Amino acid sequence: MRRGMTKAQEIAADLREQIESGDLEGGAALPSEAEMMRAYGYSRETIRAGVRMLVDEGLVVTGQGQGKYVRQDFERVVWNWTTLESRSRHATAVEGKTAGDQWASAVSGDGKTPRQEISVSIVEPPEHVRESLGLPEGGLAVKRQRVRYVDSRPYALADSYFPPDLVTGTPLMEPRDVSAPGGVLASVGLIQVRYRDEITVRMPAHKEAELLALPAATPVAEHTRTGYDADGKALRCMVTILPGDRHKILYEVDSD
Amino acid sequence: MRRGMTKAQEIAADLREQIESGDLEGGAALPSEAEMMRAYGYSRETIRAGVRMLVDEGLVVTGQGQGKYVRQDFERVVWNWTTLESRSRHATAVEGKTAGDQWASAVSGDGKTPRQEISVSIVEPPEHVRESLGLPEGGLAVKRQRVRYVDSRPYALADSYFPPDLVTGTPLMEPRDVSAPGGVLASVGLIQVRYRDEITVRMPAHKEAELLALPAATPVAEHTRTGYDADGKALRCMVTILPGDRHKILYEVDSD
DNA sequence: AAGTGGTCTAGACCACTAA
């Protein structure tokens, strides 16, 4: 036993060392619990407590009946938020693609098939969305809720909220894909000239983890984009939940 | 017992419901293990397994000898990456402050005292940094490593890497605060006209969690900014580790 | 059928905090 460590910590430290040194590569199987019980002479629950520490760190995944493995993530999809839905005035779509397609084109490079499920409703938005949109207390917003899939695996949740007066009677009220040159805002005559993005990092809520089929110890980014027109009026607030294991967020800015 | 749930899941579900409904507010104490054992008639380890699920979700924190509490985070410090170290050409510092002070001024509003520990070394940078800087394989970089504190609590880790030829012999090689109008780059005559930010979300490495004194189930954002001059040459690569429980990342962009 | 991990128990002892 190592000094100043519990038995479980000792097991965690040993395995962590092997993983971080590359001795155990991504996808490699860890010793079974029975083997470790023999090797260390500790009880089963103690072994499990040690391994659990690594699961909580995101280094190890387990599967019932299968074994324990060094975690190996998929390649991350890159979200370039600088070009996404941000060219509404110069309506020339980025690289010849419509803005609505951008999420799709970002992932469709290698024969992957993106898909999204859309539902539209009128709701009382979350507090911070209500404030961002400048709605009165108790005010309603049009919510376009999307679940985005790549190859049938869920990839992200995206909820857009609009002030009702701006979108009632437009195609945005229909639960269908809207892919127009310049983005969905331009498609209903709204011109976004500025946006404000807020990103926070947290563990997923229980329901989010279910919807996104997240492995243990997978945090998410909550990305909120609020778009404004030339008068400073908020046009849309879009809240995207991006699982950390399959996304990379990108900003490219000319600062001169 | 609820249908289709283990006993531990049942306990987790009950507590989660009380927390999410606001029945148990942030900072409120949960029942003790002894109480829950009586209330449910389950064994102690089962109770603990249930509570552990909520700890892993980031909803509950525990303290030995103290009890279990609904998690309550500090207020988040806002990092506006759009104005931070991004005005090197127009050397008028943002709002009259030097760029080096911006991290400090972001948190010093309410009598908080920021501080940072700096150390400088010459190292082989991590793979992705080396590529971003356009260094040859095995090439070296100057590393300015900073640990940032607010009121003696660690808040972030920030490692900046520079191509050696750009900074040798400059004040950037000294482990001291460099706060110059227009930022540290401008202080040594480098003009950044473009930057590229990459953000990924993950659980902290064991050492990061120690350095930052992170509570359980606290993910981090890894923010990498690479700055370029007018010729497209990479000037700096800055890797910042931002704990999710104390930061909010902000971008404000004019898109017209 | 054999091997894996997942759940649960009853009990012991330890470490820490607060009254």
Added chain:
DNA sequence: TAGTGGTCTAGACCACTTT
């Protein structure tokens, strides 16, 4: 000192996957 959570044990039974 009493009450809290943290660690550990030996054993049982269950659920799942692979052979």
